[in-house]
Amino acid sequence: MSSIKYILSFTFLNMLLFHFPFYGYVLEHIELSTFDGLVTFFIVTVALFVVNIFFLSLLALISTRLLKFFTIFTVFTVPIALYFMRSYNTILDRTMMGNVFNTDSGEALSYYHSSMFIYLFIGLFLSYVVYKIEMKKSKRVTLLKYGLGITLVGILILYLNASKWLWLDKHAKNLGARAMPWSYVINSVRYKLRALKASKKQILLPPATFTHPQAKQVVILVIGESARAKNFSLYGYEKETNPRLEKEDIVVLKNSISTATYTTASVHSMLSYTGSSSDSYEPLPNYLQRQGVEVWWRSKNWGEPTLKVAQYERASDLKEDCVGDGCSHDGVLLSNLMQKIKASTKDKIFIVLHTTGSHGPSYFEKYPKRFEVFKPVCKTVNIKACSQKELNNAYDNTIVYTDYLLARIIDGLKAFKGLNSLMLYISDHGESLGEYGLYLHGTPYAIAPDVQKEVPFIFWASKEFKKEKNIEALSFDKKSYGQYNIFHSILGAFEMNSTIYDKKLDIFSK
Ligand SMILES: [Zn+2]
Incomplete structure (x- = not known):
């Protein structure tokens, strides 16, 4: 035949x-x-x-x-x-x-x-x-x-x-x-x-020096999951999804976009000095660790590059010592975190919390019961069977929970008197909630709708950090921000001097 x-x-x-x-x-x-x-x-x-x-x-x-x-x-x-x-x-x-x-x-x-x-x-x-x-x-x-x-x-x-x-x-x-x-x-x-x-061998980045090698400093990067700027009241959403962060002294970077519409690529790009989602350079955590910063990576997600850091802990490892109603949710990432920071003798600590945030389709399972503030809620993974209202409610509750966790981190850092500290939060990509018949994320970037690309990007800094960086004199109203700012802003935050540092991409530089 x-x-x-x-x-x-x-x-x-x-x-x-x-x-x-x-x-x-x-x-x-x-x-x-x-x-x-x-x-x-x-x-x-x-x-x-x-x-x-x-x-x-x-x-x-x-x-x-x-x-x-x-x-x-x-x-x-x-x-x-x-x-x-x-x-x-x-x-x-x-x-x-x-x-x-x-x-x-x-x-x-x-x-x-x-x-x-x-x-x-x-x-x-x-x-x-x-x-x-x-x-x-x-x-x-x-x-x-x-x-x-x-x-x-x-x-x-x-x-x-x-x-x-x-x-x-x-x-x-x-x-x-x-x-x-x-x-x-x-x-x-x-x-x-x-x-x-x-x-595949990661290409090592050039050695760096610190302007203030002895100064104690803590930087926490929280990576969000499928959180879109549109549903944050900080970005003008009509529902109150950020009741706690709105009371904090934080900076909201408007017009922030993601480099990709799926986790692996987005996370890769925000940790890369080139901002690319596929290069072979050593990622930010490995670079910092090699230059003497103590790096902890805590994850309830996946898709991170190969890491060589002081501590890598998954949610399952952290769950053992976790107390409270968030231990099956992203709250587990905060388990004993502040106690550990307090106990650490290291001068410079960089912590990444990789959350599962608003990952669909089971939005209703991403937050503890008491964060179900918007009702009725879509309670099936077959989200098309839910009304638009139920779907939005479930999604918005995940944002309320994220809001709570970020506020808790800020409270934790505030409690350290005199500590130079910074918390940055950026989502890996956005999410579609039925607009143009699309759901979830991962639509090819060129044709992906804005809701999959417009991400929340905010930071909170302690008095000491603000003074050091003269934050009051800086403006944060550029036409666009993005994941490409993360690498260089964190180098800037640690006052690291390196030939690959790009001042223009550092949000804390004049
Ligand atoms: Zn993702």
């Missing part, structure tokens, strides 16, 4: 034979008896079909032999993969593939069970059958026409059913980890790429 027929037949057989876990998961999460459920089922099937056609055509375009080899490899390995998924009730996501690669042969043998023989036999039998099928090479133009044509029609169908994207997005990880053989093939590549990137 021709390569095109071969690809089509293989796709159908693959979907029929190897997708029991996949469709099992789908059926568990939809109501097939409803019209909505049927449409979802159809859309998922189209998506799976398109993925198969797209990748197989791509292989065929490279070489017919490669396609043949890949299909033999698939029918041999999928039964084994299915055996593991069934026996250990696991899915083959990136983390799982990481486990597979990090398992030594002795450990691997411990997974062995005699019933695995049956699966191995099925795999061998199927690869023989596929091996025996004769495939005639189709012309590349024909392949391109069919492959691209089917893919485009599929994408069009998906596009016309945009209402199902939210469902697909929510279940993407689980579906992807059950789509054979793409789950383990793609997740293996993802795992390897990530490992490669992490091991």
Whole structure:
């Protein structure tokens, strides 16, 4: 048969034979008896079909032999993969593939069970059958026409059913980890790429000196998550989402934008001296640590670059000593923080608190009950099922909680008499709450709406810091600010002298 027929037949057989876990998961999460459920089922099937056609055509375009080899490899390995998924009730996501690669042969043998023989036999039998099928090479133009044509029609169908994207997005990880053989093939590549990137050497920045090496100083950078400026009363929002910060002596930097619309890129860029979201320079925390600043990173989020700092603590580590109602929320990041600052003998401390802030779609789970000040609230992850009011209320409550946490940090720093201290808060990116039919974030930057890019950027400084920097004489009403200001402003705050320091990007310089 021709390569095109071969690809089509293989796709159908693959979907029929190897997708029991996949469709099992789908059926568990939809109501097939409803019209909505049927449409979802159809859309998922189209998506799976398109993925198969797209990748197989791509292989065929490279070489017919490669396609043949890949299909033999698939029918041999999928039964084994299915055996593991069934026996250990696991899915083959990136983390799982990481486990597979990090398992030594002795450990691997411990997974062995005699019933695995049956699966191995099925795999061998199927690869023989596929091996025996004769495939005639189709012309590349024909392949391109069919492959691209089917893919485009599929994408069009998906596009016309945009209402199902939210469902697909929510279940993407689980579906992807059950789509054979793409789950383990793609997740293996993802795992390897990530490992490669992490091991890629960070280019070290030039040595720095401090104008006042002995002066004690604490700088806290709070990185927000999915917080958009529009919903902060500090930025003119009509609802009172910042009741506490409005009473504090803080500076609000208007017109602040993010460099990207997703966490990893945004966090990378704000910690980079170039402001780029993808360079290989050592990030700010590593640089400061290497120059003698004590750096603590506390996280209830993910996506930070490879860190080499004095202390790296995840929420799960901090939870042990945490007391109060915020321990399952971002409040955990403040656990014993001020006590630790007090106990530290270091002169210069830089602390990053990477919050989970307003990460959707389960906004209602991002704050303790008592911060539910706006009601009624959307209490499902299927946010399209909620009214706009309920959705906004849930989101706004996350901002009220962020407001509370920032005020608590300020109160904590104020309690240190005579300490030169500074707290900066900036969000990684904004969020869509249904405007233009968009939800969440991650829309490609060039076409992302402003709400995904306009972020809150504020700071509070102690009397000592203000005096040192002569803050009263500075103006903070430039036309634009952004994440590119973070690196150089923090260097400035510590009075660090380095050849890479850019005064123009330091908000505290004249
Ligand atoms: Zn984010």
